[in-house]
Structures are given as structure tokens and as C-alpha cells.
Amino acid sequence: MKxxxxxxxxxxxxxxxVLAQNKIEFKEFTLDNGLHVIMHKxxxxxxxNTSVLYxxxxxxxxxxxxxxxxxxxxxxxxxxxxxxxxxxxxxxQGRGGTLNAFTSNDITFYYETVPSNELELTLYMESERMxxxxxxxxxxxxxxxxxxEEYRQRYENQPYGTILPExxxxxxxxxxxxxxxxxxxxxxxxxxxxEFQQFYQDFYVPNxxxxxxxxxxxxxxxxxxxKKYFAEIPxxxxxxxxxxxxxxxxSAEIRDVIYDNIxxxxxxxxxxxxxxxxxxxxxxxxxxxxLTGGNSSLMTKELVDNQQKALAIAAIPLELEDxxxxxxxxxxxxxxxxxxxESEIDxxxxxxxxxxxxxxxxxxxxxxxxxxxxxxxxxxxxxxQNLAEAHVIYGDTDYINKTMDYYSKVTQADIKRVANEYxxxxxxxxxxxxxxxxxxxx
Numbered sequence: 001m002k003x004x005x006x007x008x009x010x011x012x013x014x015x016x017x018v019l020a021q022n023k024i025e026f027k028e029f030t031l032d033n034g035l036h037v038i039m040h041k042x043x044x045x046x047x048x049n050t051s052v053l054y055x056x057x058x059x060x061x062x063x064x065x066x067x068x069x070x071x072x073x074x075x076x077x078x079x080x081x082x083x084x085x086x087x088x089x090x091x092x093q094g095r096g097g098t099l100n101a102f103t104s105n106d107i108t109f110y111y112e113t114v115p116s117n118e119l120e121l122t123l124y125m126e127s128e129r130m131x132x133x134x135x136x137x138x139x140x141x142x143x144x145x146x147x148x149e150e151y152r153q154r155y156e157n158q159p160y161g162t163i164l165p166e167x168x169x170x171x172x173x174x175x176x177x178x179x180x181x182x183x184x185x186x187x188x189x190x191x192x193x194x195e196f197q198q199f200y201q202d203f204y205v206p207n208x209x210x211x212x213x214x215x216x217x218x219x220x221x222x223x224x225x226x227k228k229y230f231a232e233i234p235x236x237x238x239x240x241x242x243x244x245x246x247x248x249x250x251s252a253e254i255r256d257v258i259y260d261n262i263x264x265x266x267x268x269x270x271x272x273x274x275x276x277x278x279x280x281x282x283x284x285x286x287x288x289x290x291l292t293g294g295n296s297s298l299m300t301k302e303l304v305d306n307q308q309k310a311l312a313i314a315a316i317p318l319e320l321e322d323x324x325x326x327x328x329x330x331x332x333x334x335x336x337x338x339x340x341x342e343s344e345i346d347x348x349x350x351x352x353x354x355x356x357x358x359x360x361x362x363x364x365x366x367x368x369x370x371x372x373x374x375x376x377x378x379x380x381x382x383x384x385q386n387l388a389e390a391h392v393i394y395g396d397t398d399y400i401n402k403t404m405d406y407y408s409k410v411t412q413a414d415i416k417r418v419a420n421e422y423x424x425x426x427x428x429x430x431x432x433x434x435x436x437x438x439x440x441x442x
Contacts, residue, residue: 026038033233035206036211037230042214042380046115048213049383050119052210052211054110055203056203057106057181059320059322067147070103071188073110079139080132082132092121116216135196147185154182160260160433163266164316167429173248203240205240208236256431265435267432268327268429268431270428271423271427272427273323282406282410292328303330303341310330357412
């Protein structure tokens, strides 16, 4: 389950009443081929969510072949030996269902939510994706164009769109987190069809996958269908590649200027975080929410409302398996120099480092977290994803029921301590995003 960070902890109102967390019941088993299966029964609504988490993300790629994991997120909708090209989405949507997928630095996640009488169909289709996906020249060329268009829309043509890749490549010097999941179009263009086929054979295997079924199901019938469609899929006969790279701790600030097609400057700061499962990550999650998590956060109130030095300030907290990033960005108000905004951001960080947070603010933080842990498990799709990530990332499916306990152990002193330990002003990345000079944009 993703721990709740600044972007994910602002749904509830500050100080809103705490909700009771119901225990998430589940059953799990592992097939002989290594596929781990998690089932959660909720017969209150006649829908079911089927998902497959493949433990492969951009960190599993080679430096000269980046973007493969994200590329496969697209390619796996092309079709299979038994599902016509382009029909994967049409079949699910034609049965009243929805489907999608996402790729991160660590995982690739596919899911469908359908009326519960279509459960067997989703299991068949996910087994087809795992065993019989079309990894051929036609599909690769089609999806190359799709990814190129996505790159143009999300990165090249969107104001501040390159913040993530520009930050990652400076925040990491040796770890494969140094490139974003979108990767390099040059790498994808240079890759041969055999390389794509090998990636599929290496990572899209049952012993690198977790199948989760959540919703209106019968446990016995679901287990029978799972075995029917997945038991005969062969496991990989070699070890799954996982990088064993330790990113060295920074001792000096990395500072740079990026000229972008923007009109208003922005300040970006990035601080390296410990691995996602580190005990300090709970206090860091609360700290990021306190600083930038919504309209009542410290920096929003002070820099946007009171001083009016920023039009907006927010965070992109990346919690990653091998150690993520706490990325803050502030967009300057008209006439405000980036240096002036950065100076005030640093003052507020130092304020927390020296003074900690008040009793009142600490209670608000706890309320937000408890409300949003419950909210994250309020749908079968949310439960399905959280169960899968609990098993894969934390090695304990029942982590889904323990998250609130871990947060409840965080003290005000912990928040002050992690602010001093991890928000190191001398070991961070600072970027100024500035408008391109007029002669460069004409």
C-alpha cells in the first residue's frame, strides 16, 4: 500500500472527524509457478476488480534501453494470440467495465473493474496478457508512435513538464532511478524486436506477478478459475533482474537553471528519502503534508496567502522501493524573484527543524492521515491495489491493516528529527525554471 504523502493526504478537511478503519479480510495462496494470488470478498456491490502487479518498473531497465517498462504498459493492450489486435479494451468496455494501467519506477500495474458476472472473463484476459501477448513489429511500431505523442504532450509541450526527469537525473548519480519511467525515445527507437521480446520473457512471468481479485466473489469458485487460467503458465527459469545499487548520500548541493516555455519562474527543491519501508518514512510523510499538503499547510498559508510570494506551492513526494525523493516546487508570484521565494521556503524548513510543530497542527495531521487511510480502502479497486502493494513492497499482505498503527507511533519529536536528518539544505537539488529568452522562443 502506498503510504499517504503530501499529494495523497489532502482529500479530508483539516480537523475532520476520524473514521473507524474496518479490517480488510483476504485470502491468499501461491501457485506452483510462483504467481501469488490475493482474494478479498465484498458482496455489498455486484462489481469486482481484477488486477495484476508486475514487479518491474524503470529501475529494472538498462541505462541504454530506458523506457521499456512504460512502453510495455502500452504494448500489453495490443492483443494476444487469441484476442484480436486492438480488441482488448473493447471487450472489457463492451461488458460494462473499465480498465487501465500505470507504470512507476518500481512496478507496472494493470486492472479492470467489471460487473461481478464478468470475473471469469477478466481472469482469462489477464492470463492471455501474461502468456500470449503479441510482441511483434506491428505492435512495437504502433506503440512507439503512441509513446512519442505522450512524451510531447506530457513533457515537451506542457509548462514545467520536465520537472521530474530534470530532477531525477540530478538527484541520482548511480541508481537507475536517475531516469523517469517515460525513458528515452532514442533508446526505444534503437531497440530491436528481439530486445522487446526478451523483456517480456524476463519480467511478464507468473513468478514476478501478483494477481488480486477484490469484490463480489465466491472464494472457492474464484480459486478454481485462477487455477484454470494461470496454473499452466510456465515460470521463468532465471532470476528476475533487480539492481543492487546504493545511491551515495549527497554532501553538496546541486544547483541548476532550466529554461522552459513558461511565463512565470518556479523553484524546485529535491531531497533524497530513505527506502519506502524505512521506519522514518511515516514521519516524513506527515512532514511533507504539514509543509505543502493543501490550503491549510504551513507553506501555502505563509507563502501564498500571507506573503503572496508564490502563486502555488506543492510537493511531488516519490516513495520508492530503494529510496525516493521529496520534491517541492513553488511558482513565483508576479514580480517575485526565484531567489526571494527560495529564501522564504528555506526559512520555513529551518523553522520546523528548530521548533517542530505545534500540538494543534499535530492533531490535524493525525486526523488527515486516519481519514485518508480509510478513504484509500473505500473502493474495491483501492483495496485491490493496496493489497498487491502490501505484499510486493512490504512483504506482508496484512500491512494493509497495519498502516494506521505505524502512523500512530509517529511523535512530534520524530517529525522534527526527520526534518533535520533528511531536509539537508547542503545535500539537495535546487532548480530554477525560468522563461526562455525571447529570441529563443521566436
